[in-house]
Amino acid sequence: MPKTLWKYSLLILVVFLGGCWDRVEIEERGFVVGAAVDFPKEGDEGNEMEEDAANKPHGKHRYLLTLQLVVPGSMSQGAKTGGGAGSGGDAYYNISSVGDTMFQTDRQLANRVSRSPFFPHMKILIISEEVARSGHLPDIMDFFLRDSEMRRGVKVMISKGEAREVLGVKPVNEKLPAMYIDSVTENERSSSATLPDPLRIGDLNEKLLTxxxxxxxxxxxxxKxxxxxGVAVFEGEENKMVEWLGGEEVMGLAILKGTLKGGAININVGDNLVSYETKGDIKRKIKADISDKENMKFIFTIESEGIITESMETIDYLNDPAKWVLVQNRVADEMKRMAEKTIRKLQKEMKLDVIGLSxxxxxxxxxLWKSVGKDWDHGENYFSKATLHVKARVIVRNPGTVNQTEPLQED
Structure with a gap:
């Protein structure tokens, strides 16, 4: 073999052999499935040595980071469900540390576990209400967004109370609390419309930038x-949590945004209840009068089609079409009522636009937006000055059967 060719062959071989120099074996990974961020309480301590902590710089806040890590050997069929760190056979353990930054806290945790935290399989990030109200959400998210291992599909939630308590629940039918929480967030697609859509890290990043x-x-x-x-409402200028919206208000918000799916709406007919369920997406149209920017007018027109899923009132829809119209009108009135309730809360109390008018x-x-955008829901707050009206139209495609064992009643 020519000497030159031999040198090139050796060089190529060295390049290929060095391709996995930084590989970490799967057995050495600490798989993180959930994380929680709180402000530390009295008794929560960091992991730095006392002599190192004396003169080092400190941030405006110290954070308590809790990670939920998988115990691979306990994920077998016979492993116990529920539990936590220190209980033998559990499929996970939670570990917490205090630090001035997320990165510092993460590295301190790495010094205490046998496997380095590995984030690509993380499902849930929970932030406490206290942290959310402090305005430090962007600081916290900066660490998770910069981490090259972090996937943009991680779901973000705000906890009522301490975030680490949520990761400490002990579900009966799941080995990992974080996976249980992830599954519950998906149930909204086929259950109550009062459950909000999940928010993922990638989507939150866009909201923080806009x-x-x-x-x-x-x-x-x-x-367990x-x-x-409900949802936490954030003011976009300072990215600080302002207030909560409750279940009915969340449903009203979904109506206004045209995102309501599978929502069950109860109305009174006679002395009993009738339950209506939307089928498919509702249609939302907005008509605007912007002739006076100090008093802009918006009309939301909502159209929904659905079915009667349950009726405690005996109604003969076939022989009394007026009853059909009555039910449709009452469902429309109920949708309008919930939407207007949400508008009052957002426009008059919070003065924040999360409806999507911006x-x-x-x-x-x-x-127009160039002249009012900077003062839309802060400063001059044109949003709070605007007039919002709601119109609703409902079509019942399938009223269901009639219970002939009960006498028909007049409304």
């Missing part, structure tokens, strides 16, 4: 379960 007001779903620990419902104006009236 500086528009936004919402994040609420979660609360309840023993979690309760998900996006509507920016897309359809860009010249």
């Amino acid at each position: 500086r528009e007001s936004f919402i994040i779903p609420r979660i609360k620990s309840a023993g 379960e979690v309760k998900i419902g 996006t509507y104006l920016a897309q359809n009236y860009p010249e």
Whole structure:
């Protein structure tokens, strides 16, 4: 073999052999499935040595980071469900540390576990209400967004109470609390419309960059379960949590945004209840009068089609079409009532637009938006000065059967 060719062959071989120099074996990974961020309480301590902590720089706040890591050997069929660190056979353990930054806290945790934290399989990030109200959400998210291992599909939630308590729930039918929480957030697609859509890290990053007001779903620990419902409303200028929206207000928000799916709406007919369920997406149209920017007018027109899923009132729809119209009108009135309740809360109390009117104006009236955008829901707050009306139209496609064993009643 020529000497030159031999040198090139050796060089190529060295390049290929060095391709896995920084590989970490899977057995050495600490798989993180959930994380929680709180402010530390009295008794929560960091992991730095006392002599190192004396003169080092400190941030405005110290954070308590809790990670939920998988115990691979306990994920077998016979492993116990529930539990936590220190209980033999559990499929996970939670570990916490205090630090001035997320990165510092993460590295301190790495010094205490046998496997370095590995984030690509993380499902849930929970931030406490206290932290959310402090305005430090962007600081916290900076660490998770910069981490090259972090996937943009991680779901973000705000906890009512301490975030680490949520990761400490002990579900009956799941080995990992974080996976249980992840599954519960997906149930909203086929259950109650009062459950908000999940918010993922990638979407939150966009909201933080646009500086528009936004919402994040609420979660609360309840023993062996979690309760998900309502949303935290954030002011986009300072990215600080302002207030909660409750279940009915979240449904009203979904109606206004045209995102309501599978929502069950109860109405009174006679002395009993009738339950209506939307089928498919509702249709939302907005008509605007922007002739006076100090008093802009918006009309939301909502159209919904659905079915009667349950009726405690005996109604003969076939022989009395007027009853059919009555039910449709009452469902429409109920949708309008919930939407208007949400408008009052957002426009008069919070004075924040999470309905999407800012996006509507920016897309359809860009010249106007240039003059009012900086003062839309802060400063001059044109949003709070605007007049919002709601119109609703409902079509019942399938009223269901009639219970002939009960006498028909007049409304």
